[in-house]
Amino acid sequence: xxxxxxxxxxxxxxxxxxxxxxxxxxxxxxxxxxxxxxxxxxxxxxxxxxxxxxxxxxxxxxxxxxxxxxxxxxxxxxxxxxxxxxxxxxxxxxxxxxxxxxxxx
Numbered sequence: 001x002x003x004x005x006x007x008x009x010x011x012x013x014x015x016x017x018x019x020x021x022x023x024x025x026x027x028x029x030x031x032x033x034x035x036x037x038x039x040x041x042x043x044x045x046x047x048x049x050x051x052x053x054x055x056x057x058x059x060x061x062x063x064x065x066x067x068x069x070x071x072x073x074x075x076x077x078x079x080x081x082x083x084x085x086x087x088x089x090x091x092x093x094x095x096x097x098x099x100x101x102x103x104x105x
Contacts (some may be wrong), residue, residue: 022046
C-alpha cells in the first residue's frame, strides 16, 4: 500500500521497472554468454521505455496546445466584445445623427 501511495506518476514507475529489467537482462546476457534471446528482450524493453517517454511528451504537447487554444479563445472573446461595444456606439451615434438630420426642415 505504501508503495502505491509513494508513486505519483504510474509512467515513472513503468519506466523505472523497465530500466531494472533492462539491467537484469544485460546481466543475464553477460552470464549466459548467448545473447540472441536476451538481446531481443532488451531491445523490446528499450522500445517500451521509448514508447512511454513518447506518450508523456505527447501528453505534454497536447496540454500545451489546449492551453494555447484557451488563450486564443479568450482573446477572440475579448475582441468580439470590443467590436460589439464599438458597433453599438456607432449605431447609437448614427441614430442620433439621423434624428438630427430628420429634424432639419
